[in-house]
Amino acid sequence: xxxxxxxxxxxxxxxxxxxxxxxxxxxxxxxxxxxxxxxxxxxxxxxxxxxxxxxxxxxxxxxxxxxxxxxxxxxxxxxxxxxxxxxxxxxxxxxxxxxxxxxxxxxxxxxxxxxxxxxxxxxxxxxxxxxxxxxxxxxxxxxxxxxxxxxxxxxxxxxxxxxxxxxxxxxxxxxxxxxxxxxxxxxxxxxxxxxxxxxxxxxxxxxxxxxxxxxxxxxxxxxxxx
Amino acid sequence: xxxxxxxxxxxxxxxxxxxxxxxxxxxxxxxxxxxxxxxxxxxxxxxxxxxxxxxxxxxxxxxxxxxxxxxxxxxxxxxxxxxxxxxxxxxxxxxxxxxxxxxxxxxxxxxxxxxxxxxxxxxxxxxxxxxxxxxxxxxxxxxxxxxxxxxxxxxxxxxxxxxxxxxxxxxxxxxxxxxxxxxxxxxxxxxxxxxxxxxxxxxxxxxxxxxxxxxxxxxxxxxxxxxxxxxxxxxxxxxxxxxxxxxxxxxxxxxxxxxxxxxxxxxxxxxxxxxxxxxxxxxxxxxxxxxxxxxxxxxxxxxxxxxxxxxxxxxxxxxxxxxxxxxxxxxxx
Numbered sequence: 070x071x072x073x074x075x076x077x078x079x080x081x082x083x084x085x086x087x088x089x090x091x092x093x094x095x096x097x098x099x100x101x102x103x104x105x106x107x108x109x110x111x112x113x114x115x116x117x118x119x120x121x122x123x124x125x126x127x128x129x130x131x132x133x134x135x136x137x138x139x140x141x142x143x144x145x146x147x148x149x150x151x152x153x154x155x156x157x158x159x160x161x162x163x164x165x166x167x168x169x170x171x172x173x174x175x176x177x178x179x180x181x182x183x184x185x186x187x188x189x190x191x192x193x194x195x196x197x198x199x200x201x202x203x204x205x206x207x208x209x210x211x212x213x214x215x216x217x218x219x220x221x222x223x224x225x226x227x228x229x230x231x232x233x234x235x236x237x238x239x240x241x242x243x244x245x246x247x248x249x250x251x252x253x254x255x256x257x258x259x260x261x262x263x264x265x266x267x268x269x270x271x272x273x274x275x276x277x278x279x280x281x282x283x284x285x286x287x288x289x290x291x292x293x294x295x
Numbered sequence: 296x297x298x299x300x301x302x303x304x305x306x307x308x309x310x311x312x313x314x315x316x317x318x319x320x321x322x323x324x325x326x327x328x329x330x331x332x333x334x335x336x337x338x339x340x341x342x343x344x345x346x347x348x349x350x351x352x353x354x355x356x357x358x359x360x361x362x363x364x365x366x367x368x369x370x371x372x373x374x375x376x377x378x379x380x381x382x383x384x385x386x387x388x389x390x391x392x393x394x395x396x397x398x399x400x401x402x403x404x405x406x407x408x409x410x411x412x413x414x415x416x417x418x419x420x421x422x423x424x425x426x427x428x429x430x431x432x433x434x435x436x437x438x439x440x441x442x443x444x445x446x447x448x449x450x451x452x453x454x455x456x457x458x459x460x461x462x463x464x465x466x467x468x469x470x471x472x473x474x475x476x477x478x479x480x481x482x483x484x485x486x487x488x489x490x491x492x493x494x495x496x497x498x499x500x501x502x503x504x505x506x507x508x509x510x511x512x513x514x515x516x517x518x519x520x521x522x523x524x525x526x527x528x529x530x531x532x533x534x535x536x537x538x539x540x541x542x543x544x545x546x547x548x549x550x551x552x553x554x555x556x557x558x559x560x561x562x563x564x565x566x567x568x569x570x571x572x573x574x575x576x577x578x579x580x581x582x583x584x585x586x587x588x589x590x591x592x593x594x595x596x597x598x599x600x601x602x603x604x605x606x607x608x609x610x611x612x613x614x615x616x617x618x619x620x621x622x623x624x625x626x627x628x
Contacts, residue, residue: 197383204343204377205397205448206369215396219387295387295428 078264085109087254088270094252098168098175098240103233105172106179111123111137113189117215121188123196125209142181147239150174151246156225175239183232191217200217223293234279241275251275296484297342297452300414302351304337311337313508315351319501321451323484324474324518326489326499327525335488339456341577342486343375344368355622373401376450377485380457382441384429390440391425397447415443419473430547435466442473446483455487459494467491471498474477480528492531496582502527517585518553521571532589540593544573547594547603551612560610567606570595588612609620 079087117139120132125151145153151174155165158173198220200210218225241252251271259268297319304312312620313333319325340346342353344360353360359373391412398408405464416422419439429437438458453515455474459467475498477483487494495502495516502519504512504527512519512527522528532550557563567573577590585621594603600616607614 193479195383197379198385200345200446201383201385201396202380203373204346204372204402205400205444206372207397207400208369211400215399216385220385222387293387295430 071227078262079258079266081266084266087258087267088251088274091249091251091271092274093253094248095166095237095252096242098243098248098250099172099233099236101172102179102236102240103229105148105176106183106232106236107229109176110180110183111187113184115191117216118188118191118217119209119213122189123192125199125212138218139181139184142177143185147178147242149172150178157244159200166247168249169248171240172224175236175243178239179232179236182235183228186228187221190221190228193224198293223290226286226293227290230283230290233282233286237282238276239273296354296356296485297325298354299342300352300354300474302338302341302353303349304334304341304346305349311512312341312348315510317503317510318453319484319486321484322478323500324478324485324487324493324498325506326487326502328489328492328495328530331490333505335490335505336456337508338505340485341487343372343377344376344455354566364613371475371524373397373448374450374452376445376448377531378438378445378453378455378458380440380460381434382429382437382478384437384440384444386429387406389426389428390436392422392438393429393483394443394447396457397419397444403450411447413447416440418446418596419443433466434462438462438466438470439473439596443479444472446477449481452484454547455485457488457490461490463581467493468497469565473500478564497533500584503530516582517552517587520582520585520587521550531582532578532587534589535576535578535591537591540573540575543596544593545596546617547614548617549588549592549607549612550612551610552582552585553611554585556586556588556611558586560612564606564610568594568598568603569599570613 075276111135113135117132117135120128120135154174154177158170159165160171164170189238194217198211198216202216208217239257240248240250244250244256247253251274255268255271257273258264259271298315299315299317302312302315302317303310316327327338337346341348344353348361351361355371355374358371358374360368363371368529370408384390384518385396388396394412394415395408399410403411412425413422416425421436421439421443421597424432424436424440429440432572442455445455450537453474456494457473459470460469464559471494474485474487478485480490480521487499489495502513502516512525516531519525520528520531532547532552537546561572561574573593574595575591577588579586579588579590581587604614
């Protein structure tokens, strides 16, 4: 390599062969992470809201603890978080590179993020709606399921959209630890090897994906509002 | 039947409800009136235990609620239907799904829920809107759905907090007829919290006025209306502005609230006194099941006042002469 300008490297006809597997890896990472995020972040958000003074079971100490945990996960920039927890990642998945290794920091960042989005969505449900449940003899669990989650669903879906897009961004950062995916392809082939074609293709695809997800999310939210 | 004894609710040092005693007989409608901030809504929230009272007891159908465990209270609440201000319908559920909600909490079978929701929607005349969302319904329709939901668990007691506030007079009338129908057909005991005297006049059997957390006036609506010196009575049947009588007449103010008053009293008394009676203003209606009226009439100044008073008294009407033009102006203002 003697030139330092971004040059066209891979011919356009060779792009799909690189781009599609990378897209598949990104989708796999984000998909697995989102499943974990929903499974753990969702209940955490419900817990944070319901132990707050406006919740179904206000409890100052529990609220302080879960709130602190949720803040902790969001206080570090993702790159710093990823580096900091390398020993933990090694312990859990047995490696510090690749998709498996990326899933741990991405989940740790995504869970508290989604918990807060979830908490905000439930907070938007008017408190009188909870009275409806209490007054008609519902259990706490019934109120959470039939009133809080039902009424907050548009907000939750909006939160999910935001969360998925954030995880796509994180998956690109995770490319730095060789996680694979579009981010890795853009950095490794596009940037490091000055392959302009790959760079442009990755950027265009990422823009397209984010637009499609946001558009779909907005449509879903609208259809959920009656 | 609801029996409230020595109910007190404090928030810190602020006493919102102060030693309230209040009983609502089975199958009757009680209205609780009072200015904003008087404690009406807190009373409402205490009766269905959305708020725990600081002290005092609340019995519904003989069961004391204040000492129940959370689990027992959940069961007891099914005997108390609640209708919220502006209905409080879940926005993402259809009318039918909103009504079904308390039945789902009860874990009834789908067929049973379906059958009862249909029955309830029919009761409130909203079957044709079963699959509409709250956003597609008018205020009155939402309130009907709210009432149907309140009735879902077949409660013996229904609490309604400002169920008609913000509705136009015609819609208010239809909601009140619906409530009266529940009392008359199903024997539901109903407590309505309201600031609208029309509501009290048209459906309530008893009325309690609450101010600064205390019940300041209480009684059967018919009895309260008969009181000549009470603020609640005046609020229920306000004097109507009256025009000036002709020069040789004096103005009498009449008041009655009694089933025994002959509807033909005006012509009867006119014949008896042998003079014309000029009807200057008046309001005659049915209040608490009795005919009630507040009227201003002009009668010839020639007649002795005692004779006029006795003639009215014989018909069950309290009459008193207004002395001066000033007093009349006071009536008009």
